[in-house]
Amino acid sequence: MWKDYCASYIKNNRASSLSIMVAAFISTFFLSFLCTLFYNSWISEIDMITLEEGDWQGRIVGDIDEADINTIQDFPNVKRVLVNEDLSQGKKIVVDIYFNNMRTIYQDLPQIINKLGLEADAASYHSLLLSRYLIHDPSDKEPPLLLSFYLGVLFIVSFSLVLIIRNSFAVSMGARIHQFGIFSSIGATPKQILACLLQEAAILCVVPILLGYLLGIFACVGALEGANYIAKDIAGRYEGTFCYHPLISVITILASVLTVFFSAWLPARKISKLTPLEAILGTNKSMLKRKRNPRILSRMFGMEGELAANALKAQKKALRTSSLSLTLSFLGFTLMMCVLTLMDISTKHTYFERYQDAWDVMVTVKDTKIEEFDYTDKLRGLEGVRDIIVYQKAKSIISVSEDWISDDLVKLGGLEKVAGKSVTKSDGSWLIEAPIVIMDDEAFKEYCKEIGIQPKLEGTIILNEIWDSINSVFRYRKYIPFVKENRATINLKNTEKNQEADKIPVLGFTQQVPVLREEYSDYSLVQFISQSLWEKISGQVEGAEADTYIRILSREGVTLEELNDLEDNIAQLIGTAYEIESDNRIQNKITNDKIFKAYKLVFGSLCFLLAVIGIANVFSYTLGFIYQRKREFAQYMSVGLTPFGMRKIFIIEALVIAGRPLLITLLLTGIFEVFAIKASYLNPMEVLTKLPILPILLFSLVIIGFVALAYYIGGKRLLQCNLNEALQNDTLI
Known part of the structure; x- marks a missing residue:
């Protein structure tokens, strides 16, 4: 029915x-x-993310031997352990770790570090990849x-x-x-x-x-x-x-x-x-x-x-x-x-308005040191090139004593109050990141003239500023002097061996950076040095990145067609001798x-x-x-x-x-x-x-x-x- x-x-x-x-x-x-x-x-x-940064979940960097790798592998939640041959150098071994349950990585990795007897900063997390699985650092107050x-x-x-x-x-x-x-x-x-x-x-x-x-x-x-x-x-x-x-x-x-x-x-x-x-x-x-x-x-x-x-x-x-x-x-x-x-x-x-006047063409010369690059003068002579800087980046650290910290920073409560966990203290002094920007000699001289310093190649120019995180936010940063400008020399330390290099003369302090498409750490003392000086100290400081960069400025009001032609001319000039990647500002904006x-x-x-x-x-x-x-x-x-x-x-x-x-x-x-x-x-x-x-x-x-x-x-x-x-x-x- x-x-x-x-x-x-x-x-x-x-x-x-x-x-x-x-x-x-x-x-x-x-x-x-x-x-x-x-x-x-x-x-x-x-x-x-995996294609660009790898699929690793946790990473340990340090003096790690076969026994340590077996110790990591025996940890209950560890799925597999791989030695990253590309990033490992000498005794500094980089180990990529994969976990069965990623959600406990922020609890498991510190335990592994303690078991190996390494410092806390030896561990790093693939936070971007983990965030896509809704896994965030418990200590992060503002997770994505x-x-x-x-x-x-x-x-x-x-x-x-x-x-x-x-x-x-x-x-x-x-x-x-x-x-x-x-x-x-x-x-x-x-x-x-x-x-x-x-x-x-x-x-x-x-x-x-x-x-x-x-x-x-x-x-x-x-x-x-x-x-x-x-x-x-x-x-x-x-x-x-x-x-x-x-x-x-x-x-x-x-x-x-x-x-x-x-x-x-x-x-x-x-x-x-x-x-x-x-x-x-x-x-x-x-x-x-x-x-x-x-x-x-x-x-x-x-x-x-x-x-x-x-x-x-x-x-x-x-x-x-x-x-x-x-x-x-x-x-x-x-x-x-x-x-x-x-x-x-x-x-x-964060990008276009900030760097729109800093570059027209950027070229990355793969696996090449700046001292091995021989086409700087020829690039300067290319039609359509108004200004050029060839540079390489390196890592180093510097020891900053309490009496060297600027009065403005002391008034805010000191370095620890402003920078928090971004800086570490050792033997009464602060160990501060000191990234090095190595510029070709001609560009370095021009930079000296721009900031009113007598052009010399034997010395460093220190970017003397630190973000006032107490009175400003990251979107609209205000900066104050980091250190007192009373030092004639400094000692840069090797980040790998923690050994000091020879004393380097200080040519001057500045709050004006060279015109580069670069972003610098908020709590670091950036060093700008010449290629000639780097060739003398590179064996002591080390830490140089593998690639060299070329920043090119063209004429005012340049068109996309002109920048494309300039890119083609650069590729014809150096593309046969080096492996390069390039992009231009206008095409980047269009993309x-x-x-x-x-x-x-x-x-x-x-x-x-x-x-x-x-x-x-x-x-x-x-x-x-x-x-x-x-x-x-x-x-x-x-x-x-x-x-x-x-x-x-x-x-x-x-x-x-x-x-x-x-x-x-x-x-x-x-x-x-x-x-x-x-x-x-x-x-x-x-x-x-x-x-x-x-x-x-x-x-x-x-x-x-x-x-x-x-x-x-x-x-x-x-x-x-x-x-x-x-x-x-x-x-x-």
């Missing part, structure tokens, strides 16, 4: 059945697409939260998608309480009614769920191919490849099936709590337990405002799902747009803009999906919400309410239904913006002037428009019904 009834109901109620099928398809499709896209983006991010944010948005969107199915079933099942009440009165049990509803749900939703699941996967494949096509001209790009995990299918299908099950089960549970007479008479309809005078709407809109407010209060529980869905969709949209804006501002601050546009396209598409999800939820529920109120409006008309008054009620309800989620979302977005601005230390006015107000405003208008459209269609259908007949039928039952 129930099979015949199900088949008959589906056949005779095609609109309602089609609504449920479309909802199941849309929800499963977007759920499958978003989960698959997020998984592929996550895997691509890990692959890029971007991935957590994306997961939060994904959860919000997924929950909103599930609500689409729930809303469609709520509209259909809510209209059938009366019908199932009749069945209950003639002996149907709640279990039989539940079996009937589950049969209908299975017939209507199995095919749409499977179809939506498969099409969501194909849509993700298409999106990845589209992203690869957009980025095909970007040099050095990572080409994303499609990958899939069985857990995605479990999440997608299980979420959809469970939603369908509970959407069918809840009406049966509701009926089981009603007596047959209550179900038939419809006395379960939502009513206000305590009638209150809605002052705001009644004062603004009169009697119609009061009726609309009471109707919304009476249907508060029923509307809660739809409002929540709309709020979540709008919240996801606005947060995505705000994150894009913050990313754009941050990128400009970054393309990448950011691709980000905007991806996030914009996601935001569009969020809009569709929210609108679908509102549209489906609002139509059902209006159409089920025939008896209510029949009663209004019986006491003299005109069609104009009914339309006014609809307009008020539409404004409340659309406006409330918008106001809640804007409040939450405002809180997020305050938190994000504070966390990123950006100037609030700078962020406020670039907020995506227009997209958010357009999205708000679209939501209001579609809610109004849903009310227009529902109201038109309602007015076309014979409301007197509806009232009479309900009275006769």
Whole structure:
């Protein structure tokens, strides 16, 4: 009997059945697409990090022998240990460690270090890779939260998608309480009614769920191919490849099936709590337990405002799902747009605006020492070269005694107060990083002239500044003198052997750096020396990086074509003798803009999906919400309410239904913006002037428009019904 009834109901109620099928398809499709896209983006991010920095998780550097390696391997959580031959030099062995459970790495690695008898700084963590697995340093007060944010948005969107199915079933099942009440009165049990509803749900939703699941996967494949096509001209790009995990299918299908099950089960549970007479008479309809005078709407809109407010209060529980869905969709949209804006501002601050005048072409000469590079003069003679610096970088440390620290630093509480754990103390003095920038002789002389020092090659120029971390933030750093400018010589130490080199004359102290695309540590004493001096002390200091760099400035207002030609000329001149990599400023900016546009396209598409999800939820529920109120409006008309008054009620309800989620979302977005601005230390006015107000405003208008459209269609259908007949039928039952 129930099979015949199900088949008959589906056949005779095609609109309602089609609504449920479309909802199941849309929800499963977007759920499958978003989960698959997020998984592929996550895997691509890990692959890029692994490709650029390696897949190691923990690393130990020190005097390590075979017995130590066996000790590490015997540690319970260690999966495997590899000696990094590329980074190991002499007795300084670099060991890469992989763990069975990465989540305990910040507890396990210090224990390994203690067991080996090494200092704490011998251990390092692949923090970027670990953060992609949501593993953060417990001592980090500001861990990266971007991935957590994306997961939060994904959860919000997924929950909103599930609500689409729930809303469609709520509209259909809510209209059938009366019908199932009749069945209950003639002996149907709640279990039989539940079996009937589950049969209908299975017939209507199995095919749409499977179809939506498969099409969501194909849509993700298409999106990845589209992203690869957009980025095909970007040099050095990572080409994303499609990958899939069985857990995605479990999440997608299980979420959809469970939603369908509970959407069918809840009406049966509701009926089981009603007596047959209550179900038939419809006395379960939502009513206000305590009638209150809605002052705001009644004062603004009169009697119609009061009726609309009471109707919304009476249907508060029923509307809660739809409002929540709309709020979540709008919240996801606005947060995505705000994150894009913050990313754009941050990128400009940290790179393009900071270094836009520091370089036009950068060339990296692979595995070449600066003293072995013989083309400096020839490069200076190339057409289009205005200025050139050939340089190499090296590491060293310097001992800074308490009496050498500047008075400004002492006033702030001393070096430990300003730098914290970034500096270490040994034998009463501070061991400070002293990175060395080795410049070709001609460029070093020019640098001396720029800062007002007599050009000499036998000496160092010290960058005498330290970040005042107490009175400024990293985004807008203020600097004070690090040391007193009263030293004629210094002793640089070898970072590997901790041995002092010969005394080096100090040519001068400065707060002006040479024009290079370099970023220096906040708590270091950077040394700028000539190539000639380096050739004399390199055997004592060591620590030089493998590559040499060439910074080239061209004429003012140079074009992309000119920089491309200059790159080609450089490649023809030195490309046959050395292995080089080069890029130019304009092409770098174009590439970054393309990448950011691709980000905007991806996030914009996601935001569009969020809009569709929210609108679908509102549209489906609002139509059902209006159409089920025939008896209510029949009663209004019986006491003299005109069609104009009914339309006014609809307009008020539409404004409340659309406006409330918008106001809640804007409040939450405002809180997020305050938190994000504070966390990123950006100037609030700078962020406020670039907020995506227009997209958010357009999205708000679209939501209001579609809610109004849903009310227009529902109201038109309602007015076309014979409301007197509806009232009479309900009275006769």
